[in-house]
Amino acid sequence: MKNIYHSDIYQFNTPVSSYWEDHSSENLNLDKLNKDVSSEIVVIGGGYTGLSCAINLIENHNLEVILVEAGKIGWGASSRNAGFCSLPPSKMSFKKMQSIYGNDETKKFFKNSVEGSNYTKDIIQEYNIDCDVTGDSNYVVAHHPNKFKDIQEQATAYREEFGIETEIYSKEDFDKIGHGGTEQFGAFSYKPGFAINPLKFVNGIAKYALSKQLKIFEHTKVDKIDKENGAYILRTKEGSIRSKKIVVATNGFYQEGLIPEMNSRILPVISNIIVTRALTEQEIDQHNFKTFSPIANTKNLLYYYRKLPDNRILFGTRGDLSGSDQSNLNMSKKMEKFLKDIFPKWKDINIDYNWRGLIALSQKLTPSIGKIDNEEIYYGFGYNGVGVSAAPWTGKQLSKLVLSNSKELDISKIYKGLPKKFIFPKLRTFYFRLAVWFYAIKDRFNI
Ligand SMILES: Cc1cc2nc3c(=O)[nH]c(=O)nc-3n(C[C@H](O)[C@H](O)[C@H](O)COP(=O)(O)OP(=O)(O)OC[C@H]3O[C@@H](n4cnc5c(N)ncnc54)[C@H](O)[C@@H]3O)c2cc1C
Known part of the structure; x- marks a missing residue:
């Protein structure tokens, strides 16, 4: 699998030494996967999205779920963000949103964003998480x-x-x-x-998930996914998981090559x-x-x-x-x-x-929630740096999608579906550099 940045940023086995690491005592120390197992559903990624999806699948649908995380729980952005529970999860101005999607969808998008923020607040209370609000x-x-x-x-x-x-x-x-x-x-x-303290929040969600019998494997990175007799086989270094359905909750740490339909779409x-x-x-x-x-x-x-x-x-x-x-x-x-x-x-x-x-x-500038056509693979990502409110809520929406027959969620269509692929995806960071220069100039002149 290919990464688009220097390998220093993908050291999954080393926790990032942040202020939060020094101000949260919890360390869950869960096993890594070292044999071949099977499960009805596998969630890839142990941040807010993956954990919330898994909890909702277990609590509302009584399903057997395995969650795998390449590092320790929350190793990705969920343990090291700034802890702002803000909104909306978009880089598009509301005016642009109104001009592209119309007033009603834009209103629904903001309503869903507020629901996301309230959902985060609710689970802090319901799961009894002390995360220094x-x-x-x-x-x-x-x-x-x-x-x-x-x-x-x-x-x-x-x-x-x-x-x-x-x-x-x-x-x-x-x-x-x-x-x-x-x-x-x-x-x-x-x-x-x-x-909030984001690390205490993600650890609190994981502890609640464990109390609901979610099987979590830390330090278990999915390197490859094969298909065999209508099932997916997720290969990791020391074991594999056979499953009918996969939820991809890897957000900014998605590694190109894992799922062909998701490649070249995330920046x-x-x-x-x-x-x-x-x-x-x-x-x-x-x-x-x-x-x-x-x-x-x-x-x-x-x-x-x-x-x-x-x-x-x-x-x-x-x-x-x-x-x-x-x-x-x-x-x-x-x-x-x-x-x-x-x-x-x-x-x-x-x-x-x-x-x-x-x-x-x-390129959508708003989050992406959905199912890959003709596959049993579900995704939720692209919160534009506003995942404390958007990611747990997205996990909950994903759990409904995984189980629904109609494959339709009652949320704003602005969230739904995959973004376009980047043209010449290898140039993604170059495009971003150009955008940074452009916006730095605008900021210099306060425009
Ligand atoms: C510096 C920083 C500051 C931020 N500040 C804020 C903020 O103040 N407020 C806010 O709302 N948002 C903020 N964000 C964004 C927010 O943290 C994210 O949107 C949110 O945590 C995303 O959650 P997630 O579960 O989708 O992804 P993540 O928490 O990133 O989790 C994805 C996980 O997938 C795992 N993974 C990847 N590939 C594989 C694989 N092949 N096999 C197994 N596991 C894999 C990774 O190890 C990772 O732990 C910030 C982000 C950063 C980086």
């Missing part, structure tokens, strides 16, 4: 005076067209309840929204995060950083940041472009400068952590 909304901050009008428009559309609770804040008002700094020119909030993109040392209350006050809710700004190459429960600042943005460990380090240095440019009074604050991972984009 903070904040009660999301903020979008205008990084330049030009952008305040845009966010006012966005907030109004969210409220009037999609029924989402929003509030608009002037620069002065947001300074009192959000934060100050050099790139804060007003903001709006929307609900639902909050922040995995690196997102990087840095975390400062804990700040004193005095240091926090220097920029009035009051809120514990997640924040994203209006740059095309957006910055996302939040104050963690121990007064550190987590700061993320689009990542390095090669995937090597060295490019990660270089990127984290650049990000430190971005952070300190917008919060200059913190210029002497050290950075304690940096890490990154892959999010999944596609």
Whole structure:
């Protein structure tokens, strides 16, 4: 199987050393598969999508399910994201969405996005997961005076067209309840929204799944899938699984070659995060950083940041472009400068952590949920970096699809079906570099 980035980013057997790894004590230490077995359904990928799908298959349909994960549970993006429960899972503006899909489908898409956020909140409670929930909304901050009008428009559309609770804040008002700094020119909030420790969340879902008798194999990477007498045989290094149905929940870590129909359709993109040392209350006050809710700004190459429960600042943005460990380090240095440019009074604050991972984009710019024609293979991916709310909900939708006879889900059609294949797929990262340059120029001129 081929990867499109440097091999450093695909070290499945090594947990990524993140702030979350140092602030979550759980380690499930599950077996790897070392023999030949069979199951009604196999789920590939042990993040939010795969685990949620498996739990729903077991709880609602009483099915025998095996889940395989190439690393430890949650090794992919689910253990190392920024923990924002935000929406919508799309890189397309709502105006563009309305012009392509019409008003009704766009409304349904936003309704489903809100359902996703509420579903995440519900399972935290239902599965009794202690994942350090903070904040009660999301903020979008205008990084330049030009952008305040845009966010006012966005907030109004969210409220009037999609029924989402929003509030608009002037620069002065947001300074009192959000934060100050050099790139804060007003903001709006929307609900639902909050922040979590993503690793505690994924481990909590896995523990609940184990209590429901889900068989999970860690460090078990599917290298190849064969077909034999109407069944699929999933080959791993030390064993195989025979199954009638497969759910692919590998999102940005999908490896080209596994499933022919899925190849060349996903653009995995690196997102990087840095975390400062804990700040004193005095240091926090220097920029009035009051809120514990997640924040994203209006740059095309957006910055996302939040104050963690121990007064550190987590700061993320689009990542390095090669995937090597060295490019990660270089990127984290650049990000430190971005952070300190917008919060200059913190210029002497050290950075304690940096890490990154892959999010999944596609030409659709919205998630993809569905079944491959003439196969019993189901997929859910492409959350555009908004998987905390979208992925568990997608897992639940997938479980319904796997079992439904009509093969139709009652969700917005914007989610349904595979994205187009990239022309000359080997050039995907080159296309992305071009897009980054283009948006960096737009950001430089605040357009
Ligand atoms: C740095 C970063 C920050 C982010 N911040 C946020 C945020 O704040 N809010 C938000 O909503 N979203 C965020 N995201 C995105 C979010 O984390 C993802 O959308 C979400 O975790 C996707 O869940 P998943 O289960 O579909 O995929 P993943 O969690 O990526 O899981 C896929 C799994 O599949 C496994 N796998 C791959 N191939 C195979 C194979 N052949 N055999 C077996 N297993 C395999 C991988 O090991 C991996 O663990 C962020 C992502 C990154 C990288």
